[in-house]
Amino acid sequence: YLNTLSFVSRLDKLEGDIKLSLNVESLVAGGVEKDKKKEPYEKGAVTNKIYLWTNGIVPYVIDSAFGRYSSDSQAIKDAIASVEQISCVRFKTRTNEQYYIKFVRGNGCWSYVGQVHMSGGQPLSIGTGCGFIATVLHELMHALGFFHTSSRHDRDSYVVVISKNIMKGYEANFKKYNHGIVDRLEAPYDMTSLMHLPRNAFSKNGLNTLEARAGPNVPLGRRDRLSEIDKAQLNSLYSCTGYPNCYKAFGMESFKIPDSKITASSYKMYHEPHQARLHMQASASGDGAWCAGQNLHQGEWLQVDLEGKKVVTGIATQGKLGLFVNAWTTFLELRYSLDQNTWYPGFNGQLISANFDMNSVQYNRAPKPFTARYVRFEPMFWYNEICLRVEIYGCDGE
Numbered sequence: 447y448l449n450t451l452s453f454v455s456r457l458d459k460l461e462g463d464i465k466l467s468l469n470v471e472s473l474v475a476g477g478v479e480k481d482k483k484k485e486p487y488e489k490g491a492v493t494n495k496i497y498l499w500t501n502g503i504v505p506y507v508i509d510s511a512f513g514r515y516s517s518d519s520q521a522i523k524d525a526i527a528s529v530e531q532i533s534c535v536r537f538k539t540r541t542n543e544q545y546y547i548k549f550v551r552g553n554g555c556w557s558y559v560g561q562v563h564m565s566g567g568q569p570l571s572i573g574t575g576c577g578f579i580a581t582v583l584h585e586l587m588h589a590l591g592f593f594h595t596s597s598r599h600d601r602d603s604y605v606v607v608i609s610k611n612i613m614k615g616y617e618a619n620f621k622k623y624n625h626g627i628v629d630r631l632e633a634p635y636d637m638t639s640l641m642h643l644p645r646n647a648f649s650k651n652g653l654n655t656l657e658a659r660a661g662p663n664v665p666l667g668r669r670d671r672l673s674e675i676d677k678a679q680l681n682s683l684y685s686c687t688g689y690p691n692c693y694k695a696f697g698m699e700s701f702k703i704p705d706s707k708i709t710a711s712s713y714k715m716y717h718e719p720h721q722a723r724l725h726m727q728a729s730a731s732g733d734g735a736w737c738a739g740q741n742l743h744q745g746e747w748l749q750v751d752l753e754g755k756k757v758v759t760g761i762a763t764q765g766k767l768g769l770f771v772n773a774w775t776t777f778l779e780l781r782y783s784l785d786q787n788t789w790y791p792g793f794n795g796q797l798i799s800a801n802f803d804m805n806s807v808q809y810n811r812a813p814k815p816f817t818a819r820y821v822r823f824e825p826m827f828w829y830n831e832i833c834l835r836v837e838i839y840g841c842d843g844e
Contacts, residue, residue, distance in 0.1 A: 463556040464588055497560030498591055502535045502684040505546035507567060512551065518577030522549055525582035532677045534686035535590065540567075547589055555581055557588040580670050584640055587676070591683055595635065595642040596656060596667075597622055600725065603764070603807040604635045604659060605666070611655045616648040620655070631682045632694040634762055634809045634839055636675040642667040659806040692759050692815065692841035696752055699724040699837050707751035712739030717766075717833070722748050724762055724807065724837040728769070735766035737773065738825070738832035746832050748823045755784065755843035758792070758818055760811040765804040766833035772804040773831035775823075782818035792816055797826060800834075817843045 506526075512519040526537045540546040545561055545568070552571030562568040570585055596605060599622055607620045636642065637658055644667040645654040658664035672680075674690065681691040697703040705720035713719060714737045722736035738746035765774025778800050780792035794813050801808050825832045 463554070463585065464559055464593065498684065499535070499561050502533075502686070504535065504537045504590070505540035505543040506537055506549065507540050507546060508549045509551060512549065512572075515551070515577065518551075518572055521577045521579050521582050522572060524579045525586055528579065528583060528672070529586060529590075529680075532672065533680050533684065533689050535680065535684055555585055557585040559588050559593060560591040580640060580668075583672060587641055587672075587680070590680065592641055592679070595637075595639045596620075598630055598635060600630075600635060600807070603725070603805060604637060604809075606657045606659055608653070608655050608657060611649050611651055611653045613648050613650040619643075619648050631679045632700075633675050633679050633682070634693060634695070634760060634837070635807065636673055637809075638665050638668045638673045639676050640668045640672050641676065644669070660802070660808065692757055693839050694841060696750075696756065696838045696840065698722070698750065699726075703750060703752070707753060708736075709749045709751075710736055710738070711746045711748075713737065714739055719748060722834050722836055724764055724835050726835050728767075733766070733768065735764075735773075735833045735835050737766060741828070741831045744824075744826055746825055748834055748836065750821045750823075750836070750838060752819050752821065752838070755817055755819055756840050757815050757843045758782065758812060758821065758838060758840040759815045760809060760839040761798075761821075761823075762807050762809045762837040762839070763800045763823070764807050764835035765801045765829075766831070766835070767804045771830055773829060773833040774801040774804050775825040775828045775832065775834050776800055776802065777825075777827040778834075779824045779826055781822045781824060782816055783820045783822075784818065786820055789822070790816070792818075792821070800825075815840065 508519060508522060512522070529535055530537065545563055548567030548569050550569045550571050552569060552573050554573045555571060555576035557570045558568050568589070570589055572582060572585070576582070601622055609617070609620075612620065643656055645656050646652065647655055649655050656666060658666050675693050677689075678691045678693040680686075681689045682694065701723070708719040708722060710719040716733045717735060717737035718732060719736050721732040721734060726734045728734035736748050740746070761780065763775065763778070766772065777797050779795070780798060781789045782792050783789045792812065793810070798810050799808065821838055823834055823836060825834065
């Protein structure tokens with residue numbers, strides 16, 4: 447199991463277990479200068495190639511000190527094998543490579559992020575209490591280029607930080623950083639990620655410092671292995687082919703899906719279908735959500751044309767933050783089609799739990815991936831008005 451020492455023991459490291467190199471310090475400073483304008487980047491993984499391991503090959507050495515800690519040494523080897531099993535990343539015993547990882551018995555569990563150009567190897571510490579496969583995997587993911595999920599730019603739509611329970615001096619671990627050349631790889635926010643901080647991270651009193659907006663019954667942070675989305679992000683970051691990678695956003699939020707491909711059964715003025723984009727905000731072009739023309743009866747729908755055959759693995763939904771009226775869909779059904787003539791029930795025909803307020807995002811993973819071109823969201827129950835903002839996740843179909 448992932449040892450909590452990773453998250454409670456280090457005041458001198460960003461987010462508890464991330465060792466600061468000069469490049470990461472500059473990223474944390476806030477964005478990158480581009481066209482004389484500072485631009486924020488989502489936190490998830492380093493994407494500038496200078497920080498990645500060339501061709502996904504990671505030279506490494508295991509310090510001789512581990513000769514006295516055979517179980518820890520085995521945990522390192524098992525974690526390496528786990529990464530190689532689910533991705534194209536390959537670890538090799540170092541011969542004469544200039545840059546490499548050096549597993550050391552340091553103080554606690556920590557790593558640099560991505561490849562760091564330093565002589566003598568970049569240390570990755572597996573100290574006392576860190577010799578678990580999942581803990582080593584967590585630190586390896588840092589070394590491969592990943593930050594913590596819970597400091598993503600869009601975090602507040604999924605979790606709440608409870609500041610009063612945070613240990614003094616550890617508040618910085620809960621900041622959302624605008625890292626230069628960092629993004630979330632178009633993946634949904636994964637509360638079950640091995641890279642997500644647990645509920646009681648950096649707690650001064652044993653009480654939660656993080657809580658899922660959807661409530662205490664929602665898992666927060668995986669403790670035993672990489673999640674499916676963790677695997678997909680790793681394969682996306684290193685451009686692996688032939689490995690699991692089917693959790694990318696199709697482009698509602700990013701506008702890759704054009705307005706003309708978003709339609710609906712009806713809509714209110716200033717709440718046209720093209721407003722139904724995840725995290726859409728009110729602007730001169732509309733009020734920041736699709737809302738149906740009536741709120742008395744079921745039968746309304748929002749339809750997205752994915753412009754080709756796609757494999758759908760999940761959806762995300764949001765309500766409407768209104769100037770006068772907040773509204774959201776509490777439950778919906780999903781249907782899909784290849785030709786707009788024959789429609790099939792998605793999610794095994796089950797009623798999908800959507801939203802409980804106007805701004806939180808609810809991600810729902812499909813019980814079984816399905817192939818579709820057209821996806822319809824059909825609100826069944828709602829609060830105040832029938833309104834939605836959405837994203838769809840998956841990958842190219844056959």
